Amino acid sequence: MNRLENKPMGFFGNNPVLGLALGLTTALAVTNSVTNALGMGVLTFILVILAAVLGAVVKMVTPEEMLIPVNLVITAFLAKLGELFVLAFASSLATSVGIFLPLLAVNSLVLYATGAFHKEGSFGTSIMKAFSSGAAYVVALLVVAFVRELLGTGGVNLLNPFNGAALFSFSVLSSEFTLGLFTQPMGALLTVALVAGLFQALSKAPEEKGGK
């Protein structure tokens, strides 16, 4: 975990999904539409913040060698709690994302946010890290989903992920120019790779010039 400790997450460099592949399975699955990406992104963001808060609390009383098991329990607890709330108050999101809602229990970003892997951080640092990594996760999901939906369907149709109400939509490509591949799992991998490359390029610090 040296890499996680040494390089803090950011939007472009070390993006949790596109740079560190945290929560990648969910990201590949739910980015078939911007609506699903927004819903799961917001839910994951909330869980990440809660994970950071609970993780910081248990860290005060948990011996170091038991941090990972305790934080795994917290991650599963938060994922199940999140699932119950979504089933109760956002059933359209639950229907859209299906099995990937309970699979939040194995989302490595939530586990990371509990602080299981950065034992030295203070409460404030944990919350700040969770906030930035959660926000970067949402941004990555939205960018990937936007590209996939645009190329795969010719436009974007954004619904309120929590009640299914239409928010806005636009279409720029006629059906003969759309690429159905991008709505499929293969298109998800391709898009994630392309967007990850783009983010990496944007994050690259200018090389030092000069020499010996």
Add this chain to the structure above:
Amino acid sequence: MKNAKGYIVLLITVLLTGGTLFFAEGQLRPFIEEASSGEHQGVLVSLFDGDTTFTEVEFSDETGFIEKVFEAEGKGYAYILQNRGFSDDIIFGLAFDLDGNITGYEIVYLNDTQGYGSLMGEEDFKNSIVGKTSIDGIAVVSGVTVTSKAIIDAIDAAKVHYNEAMGIEDDGSGVVEEPQAPPLNFGDTMAIFRDNVSDTRKGIILDTVEEGGNVIYTVEAAGYAVIEQYPDAKRNIFAITIDPANQVIVGVEVIETNDTPGIGDKVSHEDFLAQFENLSYADESVEVDTISMATVSSVSVVNAVLAAILESN
């Protein structure tokens, strides 16, 4: 001692989180059930005419095909059914009125092959279901066996539940259907008169019978099995009735099809053969539609017709 503290923290964490989840689930269950019934509201309201109030009811089902059961106030019962189709799960709604008649069949999710399994979501199949009773049998659709059987098995599960709930005894007196032919999808158009028919594909006259002013030709023509050189492949055989004086094809009858069952044998479908009935060939640009996904078999019929016309000339 340090280890003991860790295990105690883990135990307390498990107890606290488990207890919280138990409490939360109890509090949220009514909201989840309400949202769950609302999830299928769009389908449910389409199963009955007019405004209907639905109440989800408890049920037991050994088949696992019944996902939800709703009592439609003063109108009957509605079911959300699920079964595995050819390539994916199929989810659909079904409703019975108080007299045991099926009043509605609506697909919620169907992702089977376009042109085959997808036909089970279209009006023709829906119309074949709606109006039947809870003791009528429903036949599988030939050529779409897996998808149609999955749907019919789920309907049968709903019928069992409905009959029990309403005290109806299925004494076997209901209508039992023969397997249905799937609705036909037409594809490319093909001219009957063509110069480029290869020797392999040309129709061969086997027999000629004059009947009144008409001549009935028995013709064999190579279908998909022969052209693809399947082992023991045989040509398709048709009876083509021609009125040579008026240059009219009176009709085409399929005597024997030897192409892929469920695909090539679609040439026997009445909608396809109806194209040839009383079709004038005085104008040599006359065309017919081939059957989508059964083009080669369709062309064997066209070639047989052409051979009969040329023979009559």
